[in-house]
Amino acid sequence: MQIYLPIAELSVNIFLFLGMGAGVGFLSGLFGVGGGFLMTPLLIFAGIPPAVAVATEANQIVASSVSGALAHWRRGNVDIKMGIVLLIGGIIGSTLGVWVFGLLQGLGQIDLVIRLSYVVFLGIIGGLMLVESLKAISRQRKPGGKRRKLHQHNWLHGLPLKMRFRRSKLYISALLPLGIGILVGILAAIMGVGGGFIMVPAMIYLLGMPTAMVVGTSLFQIIFVTANVTFLQAWQNQTVDIFLALLLLTGGVIGAQLGTRAGSKLPGEQLRSMLALIVLGVCARLAYELLVRPDDLYSIGGALGHGG
Amino acid sequence: MMGVGRIALLLSGFAVAVMVLGSARPASAQAGVADLSDHLIAVTAGFAGTKLLLFGAIEGEAADVVIVVGGPADQVMVRRKERMGGIWVNRHKLVFGGVPGFYRLASTRPLDEIASDRILARHGIGLDHIRMVNPKGENGNLADFRTALIRNKKRQGLYPTETGQIAMLGNRLFRSDIFFPSNVPTGTYNVTVYLLRAGKVISAQTTPLVVSKIGIGARVYAFAHRHSALYGIVAIAIALFAGWFAGAAFKRT
Numbered sequence: 001m002q003i004y005l006p007i008a009e010l011s012v013n014i015f016l017f018l019g020m021g022a023g024v025g026f027l028s029g030l031f032g033v034g035g036g037f038l039m040t041p042l043l044i045f046a047g048i049p050p051a052v053a054v055a056t057e058a059n060q061i062v063a064s065s066v067s068g069a070l071a072h073w074r075r076g077n078v079d080i081k082m083g084i085v086l087l088i089g090g091i092i093g094s095t096l097g098v099w100v101f102g103l104l105q106g107l108g109q110i111d112l113v114i115r116l117s118y119v120v121f122l123g124i125i126g127g128l129m130l131v132e133s134l135k136a137i138s139r140q141r142k143p144g145g146k147r148r149k150l151h152q153h154n155w156l157h158g159l160p161l162k163m164r165f166r167r168s169k170l171y172i173s174a175l176l177p178l179g180i181g182i183l184v185g186i187l188a189a190i191m192g193v194g195g196g197f198i199m200v201p202a203m204i205y206l207l208g209m210p211t212a213m214v215v216g217t218s219l220f221q222i223i224f225v226t227a228n229v230t231f232l233q234a235w236q237n238q239t240v241d242i243f244l245a246l247l248l249l250t251g252g253v254i255g256a257q258l259g260t261r262a263g264s265k266l267p268g269e270q271l272r273s274m275l276a277l278i279v280l281g282v283c284a285r286l287a288y289e290l291l292v293r294p295d296d297l298y299s300i301g302g303a304l305g306h307g308g
Numbered sequence: 309m310m311g312v313g314r315i316a317l318l319l320s321g322f323a324v325a326v327m328v329l330g331s332a333r334p335a336s337a338q339a340g341v342a343d344l345s346d347h348l349i350a351v352t353a354g355f356a357g358t359k360l361l362l363f364g365a366i367e368g369e370a371a372d373v374v375i376v377v378g379g380p381a382d383q384v385m386v387r388r389k390e391r392m393g394g395i396w397v398n399r400h401k402l403v404f405g406g407v408p409g410f411y412r413l414a415s416t417r418p419l420d421e422i423a424s425d426r427i428l429a430r431h432g433i434g435l436d437h438i439r440m441v442n443p444k445g446e447n448g449n450l451a452d453f454r455t456a457l458i459r460n461k462k463r464q465g466l467y468p469t470e471t472g473q474i475a476m477l478g479n480r481l482f483r484s485d486i487f488f489p490s491n492v493p494t495g496t497y498n499v500t501v502y503l504l505r506a507g508k509v510i511s512a513q514t515t516p517l518v519v520s521k522i523g524i525g526a527r528v529y530a531f532a533h534r535h536s537a538l539y540g541i542v543a544i545a546i547a548l549f550a551g552w553f554a555g556a557a558f559k560r561t
Contacts (some may be wrong), residue, residue, distance in 0.1 A: 001354075002354060002355070002356040003354065004352065004353050004354065004355045004525050006521065006526070006528040006529040006532070007528070007529065007532055009491070010490065010491050011355055011356050011491070059543050060547065062544055062547035062548060062551065063547035063548070063550045063551035063554070064551060066547070066548055066551025067551050067554050070552065070555050108385070108398045108401060112395075112398065116395075223548075227548075230543050231540035231541065231543075231544060232540070233540070234532065234537070234540030236536075238532050238536055238539075240532070240539070240540065242528060242542075242543055243353075243525070245543065245546075246546070246550075249547070253550075253554040253558075257558050291394060291395060294396055296459065296460065297389045297456075298387065298389075298453065298456030298457075299386075299387050299460065300384050300386050300387075300456075300460040301385050301387070
């Protein structure tokens with residue numbers, strides 16, 4: 001069964017996209033990740049124009065983060081003060097990101113920048129995850145390994161504008177979460193991701209936040225940053241496809257529930273190495289397309305740069 | 309009574325035919341008439357491509373028929389990739405004007421048997437002779453870019469490569485199915501029927517055809533472009549509601 005997507009301006013198979021939503025939703029439920037970094041490349045592989053893929057995925061992430069954030073909120077696992085500082089950074093970053101996005105679209109380089117960003121970030125994250133989980137698996141076999149210190153004092157703690165974050169029991173410079181927020185906001189706008197895969201490790205390792213607070217607080221920030229991206233992309237670039245978002249959302253909700261159930265029955269470290277392999281696989285596919293001579297050196301698009 | 313009625317009907321039919329022919333091309337109109345089964349293609353939410361029937365009649369002795377369906381003209385930017393630091397990057401670009409968004413051809417025989425290249429070029433018949441406005445200024449690679457444009461349009465299915473069939477009935481009546489893929493651009497199309505005899509165009513009749521988004525998809529598109537800020541807010545509201553609803557629904561199970 002076909003449906004015509006009014007903004008992407010092409011007709012797609014409903015079940016293919018429901019399935020993609022469910023598949024990525026399953027993985028995100030299984031691994032507890034956002035899934036945007038898998039969905040956007042998949043949409044591009046499926047022929048959705050990259051600009052529409054990125055903007056629409058931001059819209060879908062708004063929905064998928066709400067239910068998670070509400071659950072964490074009820075358990076008191078959201079550090080509002082930290083979340084707001086991250087959010088201010090996120091709004092600055094995503095506004096900047098959408099502006100750069102439009103600029104690159106005009107230059108015909110947005111496709112390249114989206115792909116390059118994915119190759120770089122998926123490569124780094126996938127590589128780190130794989131190394132970590134392999135280490136953890138070998139540690140499980142040889143008990144008695146060294147534990148790392150929770151707090152390491154370095155130059156980051158010498159920054160000005162110190163603020164007290166009671167919930168996270170931290171007294172750190174506000175510039176740190178602000179900077180993380182800006183970086184994640186830029187990524188959200190250009191890559192169509194929530195940015196949890198950057199923010200969560202940064203909050204744990206750079207800020208030293210308690211792990212219980214990290215996920216809820218990052219989801220809180222992601223809702224508002226992706227909402228800002230959705231609004232700006234719709235307003236300035238008209239690239240948000242509500243039909244496509246609804247298809248992905250419907251599949252995603254069902255997939256995520258199944259994934260969460262399956263996740264509780266599978267061992268954690270093996271799961272993480274599996275996710276790492278998936279991430280590296282997507283990265284390799286994108287890198288391959290950049291490195292290998294394309295079948296046709298020429299491409300066409302509208303004079304305004306759409307579809308570039 | 310019957311006879312008078314039939315004559316009146318014939319006369320009125322004749323009058324209509326004269327009016328139609330007269331409005332098209334007075335000088336060459338006697339050679340034939342043609343029309344489409346529909347003058348509007350509605351791109352609805354379930355649109356997956358469609359097919360129209362073009363039919364007509366040739367007056368007088370046998371002739372070759374060529375049907376050209378040309379989509380709305382628009383500017384197209386052609387970009388060329390180059391290798392930079394190991395990766396393939398868009399470097400050069402040229403903008404062509406007046407490029408038809410869709411181009412489909414049907415003919416009774418292969419084009420090269422029907423008329424000379426010169427005649428076909430003069431009437432813009434055939435993928436090699438599509439009319440477009442070349443970019444301004446000196447450019448040595450113009451031909452490469454033009455070929456690439458047509459190649460890309462072909463790959464998108466908008467310039468179908470194979471020439472369509474035209475069925476002839478007793479050297480007088482002809483009919484042809486015209487296929488439109490699901491990604492046809494919206495706008496006003498021109499369907500031109502050429503009649504050729506001995507390698508010369510003896511008649512050309514153009515019928516307009518409108519491809520338009522209809523229904524909910526059209527409304528969504530118009531809303532997204534006319535009230536884009538409000539559209540963004542609605543998109544966020546839908547997402548927030550869907551997320552909340554999903555969380556609430558699955559918490560109970």
